[in-house]
Amino acid sequence: MAKAMARHILVKTEAEAAQLKKRLATGEPFDTLAKKYSTCPSGKRGGDLGEVRPGQMVRVIDEVIFKKAVGEIHGPVKSQFGYHLVQVFYRG
Template sequence: MASSAHALHILVKHLDKAEDILKQLKKGAKFQTLAKKYSTCPSGKKGGDLGEFRQGQMVPAFDKFVFKGEILTPTIVKTKFGYHIIKTLYRT
């Protein structure tokens, strides 16, 4: 089982905004561009890049998706912070 992963995310307050961003991604918009434009997380300035992190460092729902969900498929995950569009780049 992977012990670390590298992910990008975009954090927004409302589901409809998250769904709109996901639609834009599916039409070919660049993840980093949308993160800079919409994300309320400080990582948005870096294109949503969270870098590499260890399992257990993120809130449970986020952690679960990054370590068990699909790789390279942007997906909406709800946490206490709002709605994240998460794109897991790799796990090691």
């Protein structure tokens, strides 16, 4: 069965997610921004979602984790919870 390791930052607005993505592009650490801005409980762990299997996350996030390029920061991705920035760092 497929599995992946990913992290994300969840915020309320698309504008906030876009601004954080710009900050990540300039080299600010993902985990630092997740701890400071993410509204998800995973923010306390630097956004780490741990090992994820297909179907464990909401559909739009699941699609990013299992279909988009590893290593890149994807998003903003809208879900019923808000806007996500997602980075997959392992998929097997």
